[in-house]
Each structure stands twice: as C-alpha cells, then as structure tokens.
Amino acid sequence: MERKIKQEVRGFRTQDGAGVNLVRVLGHGTIEEYDPILMLDSFDSVNPDEYIAGFPMHPHRGIETISYVYRGYMTHKDSLGNEDTIGEGEVQWMTAGSGILHEEKLPASERLLGVQLWLNLPAKDKMVPPAYHSIKNSDIEEIEFDWGKLRLLAGEFEGRKGYMSKYLPLDYYDLHIKANEALILNTDNDRSIMMFTLLGDAYIGDELVKEKTAVKLSLGEQVKVRASDKDAQVLFVSSTLLSEPVAWGGPIVMNTKEELSKAFDDLKKGTFLQNDISY
Numbered sequence: 268m269e270r271k272i273k274q275e276v277r278g279f280r281t282q283d284g285a286g287v288n289l290v291r292v293l294g295h296g297t298i299e300e301y302d303p304i305l306m307l308d309s310f311d312s313v314n315p316d317e318y319i320a321g322f323p324m325h326p327h328r329g330i331e332t333i334s335y336v337y338r339g340y341m342t343h344k345d346s347l348g349n350e351d352t353i354g355e356g357e358v359q360w361m362t363a364g365s366g367i368l369h370e371e372k373l374p375a376s377e378r379l380l381g382v383q384l385w386l387n388l389p390a391k392d393k394m395v396p397p398a399y400h401s402i403k404n405s406d407i408e409e410i411e412f413d414w415g416k417l418r419l420l421a422g423e424f425e426g427r428k429g430y431m432s433k434y435l436p437l438d439y440y441d442l443h444i445k446a447n448e449a450l451i452l453n454t455d456n457d458r459s460i461m462m463f464t465l466l467g468d469a470y471i472g473d474e475l476v477k478e479k480t481a482v483k484l485s486l487g488e489q490v491k492v493r494a495s496d497k498d499a500q501v502l503f504v505s506s507t508l509l510s511e512p513v514a515w516g517g518p519i520v521m522n523t524k525e526e527l528s529k530a531f532d533d534l535k536k537g538t539f540l541q542n543d544i545s546y
Contacts, residue, residue, distance in 0.1 A: 268456070268486070268487040268488055268489075269472060269487050269488075269489055269490065269491060270454065270460065270472060270484040270485050270486065270487035270488075270489065270490040271472040271474070271484065271485045271487075272471060272472055272474050272476070272482045272483070272484060272485075273300070273482075273483045273484060273485050274297075274300050274301075274482065274483045275476065275480060275481070275482050276292055276293060276297060276480065276481045276482075277292070277477070277479065277480050277481075278290045278291055278292030278293075278307075278309065278479060278480075278481070279291060283308070283322070284320060284321055284322035284323065284371070285320035285321055285322065285323050286320040287310075287317070287318045287320060287321065287322065287373065288312060288317040288318060289308045289309060289310050289318075290308070290309040290310075290311070290479055291306070291307075291308055291309075292307040292308070292309055292463070292479070292480075292481045293305070293306050293307035293481055294306050295515060297481075298513050298515070300483050301459075301461055301481070301483055302387070302459060302508050302509055302510065303386060303387040303435055303459065303506050303507070303508065303509045304384055304385070304386060304387075304461060304504060304506070305330065305385040305386070305387050305513070305515070305520060306383075306384065306385035307382060307383070307384055307385075307463060307481055308382065308383045309381075309382050309463075309465070309479055310339075310373075310379050310380065310381050310382065310383075311378075311379070311380050311479070312378070312379050313377065313378050313379075315375035315376070315379075318373045318379050319373055319374070319375055321370065321371055321372040321373045322370060322371040322372075323370055324344075324368050324369065324370040325368065325369070325370070325518055326366065326367070326368050326518055326519065326534060326539060327361075327363035327366070327367055327369070327518045327519065328363050328364070328365065328366045328367075328393070328518075328519045328520075328521070328530050328539070329363060329364075329387075329388055329393045329519060329520040329521045329526075329530075330363050330385050330386065330387060330388055330520045331360065331361060331362045331363065331385070331386040331388060331432075331434070332359075332360075332361045332363065332383060332384070332385055332386075333358065333359070333360050333361075333383065333384045333385075333386055333421075333437075333439070334353070334358065334359040334371070334381065334382075334383045334384075335357075335358050335381050335382050335383075335384075335420060335439075335441070335502070336353055336354045336355070336356075336357060336358075336359070336379075336380075336381040337355070337356055337380045337381050337441070337465070337500075338354075338355065338376070338377070338378045338379060338380035338381070339354055339355075339373065339374075339376035339377075339378060339379035339380060339381070340352055340353070340354030340355070340373070340374050340376055341353055341354060341359060341371055341372070341373055341381075342371070342372040342373075342374065343359055343361070343369060343370075343371055343399065343401075344369065344370050344372075345361070345367055345368060345369035345370075345397075345399055346367055346368040346369070346397075346540055347367065347397060347398070347399060349399040351399070351401050353401050353402075353403070354376075355404070356404050356407065356418070357401065357402060357403050357404055357407070358401065358402035358407075358420050358421065358430075358439075359399075359401055359402075360399070360400045360401070360402060360421075360430065361397075361398070361399050361400075362388075362395065362396075362397055362398040362399075362400075362433070362434075363388075363397055364388070364392070364393070364394060364395040364396055364397040364398070365393075365394040365395065365396065365397060365541045366397060366530075366533070366539045366540050366541055367397035367540070368539075368540065369399075380465070380466075382463065382465065382502065384504065385520070386432075386435060386437065386506070387435075387509055387511075387513070387520060388434055388435075388520075389434060389435065389509055389511065390511050390522045392434045393521060393522065393526070394541075395434070400430070402420065402421065402429070402430045406429070406430060407419060407420060407429065408427055408429060410424065410427065412450065413448070414444055414445055414448035414449060414450045415442065415443040415444045415445045415448060415450075415494075415498075416442075416443045417440050417441070417442055417443075418440065418441035418442075418443070419440060420439040420440065420441055421437055421438065421439040422436065422437050422438030422439055422440075422505070423438060424438065424440060425453075435506050435507060435509075436505075436506060436507055437504070437505070437506045438458075438503070438504070438505040438506075439502070439503070439504055439505075440452075440502070440503040441465075441500065441501075441502055441503075442492065442499075442500070442501045442502070442503060443498070443499075443500055444469065444492065444493070444494040444498065444499045444500075444501065445494060445498055446494050446495070446496055446497050446498050446499075447493070447494060447495070447496060448493065448494055449470075449491060449492065449493035449494075450491070450492055450493075451489050451490070451491050451492075452489060452490050452492065452503065453488060453489050454487065454488060454489060454490060454505065455488075455505075456486055456487060456488055457486065457507075458505045458506065458507060459483075459505070459506055459507060459508045460483075460484045460490070460503070460504065460505045461481055461482065461483050461484065461504050462476075462481070462482050462484065462490075462492075462501055462502060462503050462504070463479075463480070463481045463482075463501065463502040463504070464476050464477065464478050464479060464480050464499065464500075464501055465478075465479070465500045465501065465502055466478060466498075466499065466500035467494065467495065467497050467498055467499035467500060468494075468495045468497070468499065469492055469493065469494055469495065469499040469501050470491075470492070470493040470494075470495070471484075471490065471491075471492055471501075472484070472490060472491060473491065475495070514526060514527040515527075516530075516531065519531070
C-alpha cells in the first residue's frame with residue numbers, strides 16, 4: 268500500500284534565541300499528528316545579521332535535539348564540557364535526558380541552511396544521562412542513484428547503517444532529487460513518517476508540496492517522491508509512535524505537569540544538572 272499525505276504544515280516566520288530568524292514548522296499544535304517529532308525549525312538565510320546572535324546558554328530536559336546544517340556552521344558548547352562545530356552537511360545530536368545546558372553559535376557564512384528537530388524521549392528514558400554526539404561528513408554515506416542521491420544521516424537504508432539512535436529508532440535521509448526524476452522508498456508499514464521539503468517543490472504521493480513544508484504520511488509499505496521541473500532536496504524522517512502524554516514548557520518536555528513543575532523547580536534550586544559537571 269502506498270503512503271499518502273495525511274497532514275501538511277508550512278510553518279511561520281519567527282525569532283528565537285537571541286534574535287535568530289527562522290521558520291517554525293512543527294510545534295505545540297502538531298504534537299499528536301507528528302509524534303515522536305515535537306518540533307521542526309527551518310533555517311535559510313544569506314544575511315548573517317539574521318542569525319549570528321545565536322542561541323545563548325539554555326536548559327533542556329526530556330528530549331533529543333537533532334540539528335542538520337547543510338550550509339553554514341553551528342558551534343555547540345554544553346555543561347558536559349563538549350565544544351564542537353558542525354557544518355556543510357553534518358549533524359549535531361544532543362540527548363538532553365535528565366538535564367543539560369547548551370549554547371549554539373551560528374558564525375557568519377555565505378548561506379545558513381538546515382533544520383533542527385526535537386525528538387521526544389520515551390517516558391522510561393526521560394531522565395537518562397545527557398550526552399552529545401556529532402555526525403561528521405566522513406560518517407555519512409552518500410548513495411548515488413539515477414534520480415540523484417541519498418545522504419544517510421542516521422538509521423538504516425536497505426541494509427546500510429548510519430548513526431543509530433539509542434532510545435528511539437530513527438531513519439533520517441537527505442534526498443537530493445534531480446528535476447523531473449522520481450523514486451520509491453520502501454517503508455515499514457507501522458512506522459511514523461514525516462517529510463520536509465528543504466529546497467524546491469516536490470510531489471509526495473502524487474501531491475505537490477511547496478518548499479519549506481512538512482507532511483505527515485499515512486501508513487503503508489512505500490512512498491513515491493518526485494521533483495518538479497527543478498531539483499529538490501527533501502528530508503525523510505521515520506520513527507515509531509510513542510502515544511504518550513506530553514507536558515511541554517519552553518525547552519523542557521516531560522509527561523506530566525508535575526514532572527514539568529519539578530524540572531523548573533530544579534532550575535531555580537540549582538539541582539537541574541544531575542549527571543554532568545558544573546558549568
């Protein structure tokens with residue numbers, strides 16, 4: 268059975284951090300439909316003044332943040348003592364778990380292009396130790412096809428393996444599709460799958476999807492994707508439904524209001540960082 272589009276979200280322009288211009292595509296209003304993806308922010312700018320203020324030090328608990336910087340750079344620094352720069356096609360994967368503080372700087376570049384996902388953590392894993400991992404270009408397999416190429420950012424693709432998520436299975440592909448070319452991806456029927464048109468328009472399940480649009484797919488064993496009359500770059504994200512309650516406040520996502528209140532109480536009391544070094 269072929270997957271079709273169940274829901275489409277284009278997002279809206281906003282600012283976050285110290286004044287970073289971005290397009291917020293997924294958020295509080297899409298929690299249930301896009302489970303387990305909580306948030307998707309899209310970055311696309313050729314004006315450094317729109318993003319160099321970055322994201323100053325801030326807390327997270329109960330989620331994983333996955334940043335894909337296809338153009339430009341992002342420098343990460345956290346309360347575990349990590350400091351690392353990714354860019355030009357690389358991925359930053361941070362497990363907030365029981366609590367972490369981090370900052371993200373965005374140096375000026377010719378173009379900043381990418382996305383950040385928030386992946387929910389299962390209730391049983393909300394308080395796991397925080398961790399940071401970067402997926403460099405040398406770790407990302409690029410698979411060539413007649414229709415273009417697939418960059419295996421994480422997970423598995425037809426027997427090939429990239430970085431493997433520890434808590435939820437996640438297949439993350441960057442599809443570069445030549446103009447008017449099409450491909451069919453085989454999928455597990457019960458996986459929760461969304462796609463995002465990072466650059467260019469594309470037909471997904473025969474329905475035209477404009478650039479910078481997220482779509483949630485119905486269940487099925489395959490999905491057909493085709494570029495329009497121009498090249499397209501489409502992100503494919505596949506995971507499993509959590510179907511758990513979500514209590515979300517700012518940078519913290521728990522399962523109950525009580526857990527959320529405790530997290531903010533921990534911040535006030537200075538007991539937020541339970542597994543890492545003092546910063």
